[in-house]
Amino acid sequence: MKSPIVEPVHPASAFESQLDGEALVYGRGPLHIAATQQRVADNTQCSLRSHVTDFFNGRIDSLTLKTFDKQPVVLAKYDFSLEISSDQxxxxSGRxxxxxxxxxxxxxxxxHNWDGSECDWTRAQFGYGAIHFHDDDLDDANWETDFVITIPPNARSGAYAxxxxxxxxxxxxxITxxxxxxxxxxxxxNKVCFVFSTFTYLxxxxxxxxxxxxxxxxxxxxGFDINKVLKSPEFYKxxxxxxxxxxxxxxxxxxSGVCYSSSKRPILNVRPGYIMWAFSRPREFSADLMMLGFLxxxxxxxxxxxxxxxxARGASALQGFSTVITGCHPEYPSLQSFRAYDAFAKGGGNLMYMGGNGFYWVSGHDVNRPHRVEVRRGDTGVRPYSLPGGEHINSLDGQRGGxxxxxGMSCNTLFGVGFCAQGTGLGVPYRRTEASRDPKQSWMFTGVEGDLIGEFGFGGGASGDEIDRFDVGNxxxxxxxxxxxxxxxxxxxxxxxxDLSYPALNTLGTQTNLIRSDVVYYVGxxxxxxxxxxW
Structure with a gap:
């Protein structure tokens, strides 16, 4: 019997690279990794000030700094796999x-040493010692304070600007x-509680x-032409x-996909008059203000x-209310905020889900840095990109993203409906079912005439944009x-x-009954x- 042919295993390789040019040292000061420091003129002070530039795009792992001697001395040895949830x-090295x-x-x-044996960094013994730097990362614009306003202690809760x-x-x-x-x-x-979808805004x-x-x-x-749609001044800004x-x-x-977003910067599409360019109508925050206008x-x-x-506060934040209303697009709850709604409902509270595509993506947060939200998009879902395999666990809280x-916690499980389709075409109205005329439910339609509901609006009928349907399977x-x-x-x-298990057939609005939105009611x-x- 012949011995099997085995591909030879190449020995581990290592290399060193020496940077060309003379090191520029400006004296004592911070060391910058993934960027360089320059001195630029400060005309207001008639002096030079430090300016960080030349930002690096890519990953750095196991960084060690040492002297360039015959017997090098280690000055610093960084293990980026430690304290991943922090900014430290x-x-x-002991220094x-x-x-x-x-x-x-x-x-x-x-x-560099990730081998696929563990895809959860919170449990991995190795493989997650890198940090991915980007030249367009922004967490804190760090602008100077121009003015301060004091909120009166008796101010009503709400959105201000x-x-x-x-x-x-x-x-x-x-400025909202x-x-x-x-x-x-x-x-x-005797009051309702309206919850602004601030995680979605971020x-x-x-x-x-x-x-x-x-x-x-x-x-x-x-048929879409961005030059022909309605846009507000915020779009151009x-x-x-x-x-x-x-x-x-x-x-x-x-x-690479953006995982973090921050409120410590001007956010120009969280403005009262914002018109979302793709739909020529209010969306997210500006649409939520319409509900407050109705109330x-x-x-x-x-x-x-x-x-x-x-x-931050869980269900205790909702204590005392009999009814809670969601925003129009509560897409990015955290585990804690999702549980707050669930606990409120199980405690006998009434919920009104007034959105579309809600409770869809997991978002990660850290109560010590509430300005930052994290989203890890995985292998499924309607998404602008997919993160690489092995990188679907949030860094901020260690929760699985996606x-x-x-x-197992779809929007359907709590609200009875869940996201099923989307489009930029005109919305359509709802048609009442026979069940809506049952005395057990007909009280909800007092004053409503005819079979159709929501025939008119900014986007045509009430059911449009991103829509949710009733689905026991989900x-x-x-x-x-x-x-x-x-x-x-x-x-x-x-x-x-x-919702697709096989190659994409019968996936458009006129081809399947799965593309619909339902008005649903149940007693928890x-x-x-x-x-x-x-809506």
Whole structure:
């Protein structure tokens, strides 16, 4: 019997590279990794000041600094696999030359010795000792403070803005902020609570999906012409100010996906008058303000909270309310905020899900850095990019990223409906079902005439953009009742990727009944009602 032929194993190789040129030393000061320091003139002080430039795109792993002698002395040896959830880098040489990361380069990424044996950095013994640096990372714009405002202690909760105007009076900006109490001093049982989707606002912050020069450009079909759609002034500011950072829908200049977004910078699409360029109508924050306008117009008492409040305080933030209303696009809950809604419902509270594509992506957070959100997009879901395998675990909290559906917590499980399709075509109205006329549910339609609901609006009918359907297979409660169903979508709508198991056939609006949105109602185990509609 012949011996098997075995491919020879090449010995491990190592190399050293010496940088050309003379080292520039400006005296004592910080050491910069993945960037260089220059001295530039400061005309205001008639002196030189430090300026960081020449930013590096790529990964650095196992960095060791030593003297260039016959017997080198180690000055610093960095193990980037330590304290991954922080902005600290640790020197394990014993010299204590620890460092701090600036502008949130990406951690929890594969290093030079990753071998696929473990894909969760929180459990891996090796393989995650790299940091991915980008020349367009931005976590804190670090602008100087120009003015300070004091919020009166009796201010109502809600969304506010400081309006600033250019010195020539030709332009204005409304800088948005949110006021929420840390506790309630009055009875809220007669009020509803509206939750601003601040995690979603951060995920979309300053998105550049319209930019055809970038790899993540959104393909909106052959008939879409960005020069012919309605846009607000904020769009042109975003296009001009590329220095204000990216969203979790964008790619870095080196092509890698953006994992982090930050509120410590101007966010130009979180503005009261923002018109989303792809749909020529309000979206996210500006659309949520329409719900507050409705509550004001109808004289319905309300208070407001944010995703950040539910993440930090859990269900206790909702204590005392009988009804909680979501925003129009609550797409990026954290585990803690998702649990807060669930606990509220199980405690007998009423939920009104008034969004589309909600509770879809997992987002990661750190209560010590609430300005930062993390999104790790995996192998499924409607997405602008996919992160490499082995990099789907959040660095901030160690939670698995990707779709909530992939973790067994789809939107369907709590709200009865879940994301199924999207499109840029005109929306369509809902048609009531016979179940909506049952006395058990007909009270919800008091004053509603006819079979059709939501025939008109900014985008055509009420069911449009990103839509959700009832689906027991994805976790919708079997006891839930479908009160209305959308009347049929055009081929401008396509089915969600995660609903496909085989090559893409029958995936457009006129080809399948799976592309629809449903109005759903059920009574939860705690006795509270859950009402859901894409609106």
């Amino acid at each position: 880098i640790l020197d394990i 204590g030359n620890h460092g701090v990361l600036v502008n949130a380069p990406t951690r929890a990424v594969k290093g 400081v309006e600033v105007e250019t010195s020539n009076g030709q332009d204005t900006d409304s 902020f949110f006021v929420r109490p840390t506790g309630w001093t009055s009875d809220n049982s 995920a979309y912050a300053n998105e550049r999906l319209y930019d055809t020069s970038r790899q993540n450009t959104a393909d909106l079909g052959p 975003m296009r001009r100010r590329v220095d204000l950072g990216l969203s979790c829908y964008d790619r870095h200049n080196d092509g 004001e117009q109808e004289g319905i008492p309300y208070e407001t909270l944010t995703d950040h409040d539910l993440h 779709l909530w559906r992939s973790r 976790g919708s409660p079997e006891e839930a009742v479908i009160l209305a169903t959308s009347t049929g979508h055009s081929d401008d709508f396509g089915i969600a990727i995660e 185990s705690g006795g509270g009602g859950v009402f859901s509609i894409n």
